[in-house]
Amino acid sequence: MPVNLKPTDVVVVGLGAAGGVAVLPLTQAGLEVIGLEAGTWLRPDDFAPDELRNNFRGWPQAVQKANREIPTHRANRNAPMSPRLAIHPMMNAVGGTTLHYWAQSWRLNPWDFKVVSETTRRYGASRVPKGSTVEDWPFGLDELEPYYDKVEYEIGVSGQAGNIKGKIDPRGNTFEGVRAREYPMAPIKAARGAPITATAHGAVVTSTPRARPRSPRSRRRRRRSISRSSAKHTSRRSRLAPMAA
């Protein structure tokens, strides 16, 4: 039986990396937002570091919805579909797969937006397979940069910039595209052993941007004051108050 619910401004379907992030600016803009999520709320005590449960027993619960949605692929329309694995590390929960991703927070490289033209320029048109559907993006990294910046500052990414407005900093990733400013938090420390091994093999070592703080006492640099500027809107109660808080 269809039920008419109270009208709302916005309904976000799925509260993962995309929908969950979209909720914040919507509520901050003063809109009433309802989020629909197939999974549950998980709390810190749900995250026991138990490899058997987490990797082999379909933690946190049998995620039937995710398992039905595992992408399959085939070489052509006559080929059999690839099998679906029994357990997929996709999450049905508020926060989606960001709940257990590695928290590496890379931006795409400038090259990623121009795969066809750059491959053609460097290696010749013959290197793009005939009939391939690969395309350049209709815009470049520069157009996304302000949004990367915004998300990095909202979720709190630790890192070391390698290219601020064209100024190369060898402490950071010198291959990255131009960014407007430094990461909001200082880079996390390197795991023991890894830099030594990598340097011995002639690799360039740089810190990885991580969506986690260097230490519990880390402070964000120059945090944008979106929350403060939108405080006047909070009189309109959001049903996602626990998340927006």
Next chain:
Amino acid sequence: MDHISRRDILKRVGVAGAAAAVPIDAIAQAAREPFETLTAAEGATLEAMVARLIPTDSNGPGATDARAARYIDRALGGFLTAFLVAYRTGLAGVETYARTAKGASFTQLSAQDQDAVLTDMENNAAKGFPAAALFFNVVLSHTIQGTFCDPFYGGNANFVGWDLLGYPGIRLTASANDQRMDVSPAPTHMSAYDFSMFARKKPNAR
């Protein structure tokens, strides 16, 4: 089959000096409660298999010491129940093949002959034993689980699996000292569910 290594006994009673004071029967009983899901005969075959898959040797304790067979037996009555029929069929197949190829129960064979039987299974070369490689791989993966899992599930007894790897165990924080190249962090010997934070939401232990 009731093999308990000297190392195992010493570990169980804690100190070497106390070993003499503990009757051997009591040690054997403490070490080997009855199987819950498998029959005693099936369990004996499984014990003999896991003992060869991750053997107790000069590297240290193996699947026997970690009680991997107990883990599998309990899980076959729980999360792995879908595998129970495969185990009943497969363990019977191991015994049949051992008698055919080597003339005795798998549990009575020398380690060398047991390895030959397992190798034939792994290579799907065990005549008259259909899908032997499949069963071999199932038992191997469950033996690995039972040797190195969180002890909450009945395997990795006394943390022998984690100690064998040099894995210090679960830590909720890692200090700067823990992360030094020249430091091997001391083992915590704690299950995830020994931490009060996670003890409230224990999963099914079977």
